[in-house]
Amino acid sequence: xxxxxxxxxxxxxxQAAIEEFLRDRGAGQSPHPGGTxxxxxxxxxxxxxAWGADPDLQTAGLCHATYGTDGFATTLLPLTxxxxxxxxxxxxxxxxxxLYAGCDRAIVYPRIDGSAxxxxxxxxxxxxxxxxxxxxxxxxxxxxxxxLDVLAHNAELxxxxxxxxxxxxxxxxxxxxxxxxxxxxxxxxHLP
Numbered sequence: 028x029x030x031x032x033x034x035x036x037x038x039x040x041x042q043a044a045i046e047e048f049l050r051d052r053g054a055g056q057s058p059h060p061g062g063t064x065x066x067x068x069x070x071x072x073x074x075x076x077a078w079g080a081d082p083d084l085q086t087a088g089l090c091h092a093t094y095g096t097d098g099f100a101t102t103l104l105p106l107t108x109x110x111x112x113x114x115x116x117x118x119x120x121x122x123x124x125x126l127y128a129g130c131d132r133a134i135v136y137p138r139i140d141g142s143a144x145x146x147x148x149x150x151x152x153x154x155x156x157x158x159x160x161x162x163x164x165x166x167x168x169x170x171x172x173x174x175l176d177v178l179a180h181n182a183e184l185x186x187x188x189x190x191x192x193x194x195x196x197x198x199x200x201x202x203x204x205x206x207x208x209x210x211x212x213x214x215x216x217h218l219p
Contacts, residue, residue: 061180078206087123141200
């Protein structure tokens with residue numbers, strides 16, 4: 028396996044501010060596989076960093092549940108306050124958070140086939156759009172980190188959803204980084 032890309036991590040001061048924001052909105056008290064939502068968010072960020080993700084992608088991973096997700100309804104900030112998150116983490120990272128949060132999984136996941144052109148349905152607006160190749164890659168990288176963390180901390184979910192997620196990530200193919208592909212193979216490749 029080639030070495031992971033090297034990128035700086037999120038600056039300490041920014042990291043502290045983001046963690047405080049997440050704590051203030053209840054992420055430290057919200058149950059989630061493996062402990063609390065905050066613990067999950069931090070693990071996702073660390074996994075993305077280990078895979079060589081750039082700081083915006085790491086930050087998006089850390090904040091991915093801010094608006095809730097198609098699989099986790101708890102919201103930390105209403106969509107009407109997107110500007111608050113933009114001010115905290117920057118426009119690029121916030122756009123990735125929104126892309127992940129807004130994904131209508133039942134519609135989008137079957138469309139993922141390794142090609143760069145994927146129509147996304149926004150579950151908040153019902154509109155369809157095609158993210159850039161960079162946005163699609165970031166979405167898949169965040170998704171892989173999130174799902175691998177959840178499945179590592181919940182054997183029942185791993186047994187129930189692991190094989191389908193393995194197939195999903197294999198269909199994504201080279202849209203995932205080599206480090207993410209390797210992690211998917213190691214964690215999910217042995218499942219029936």
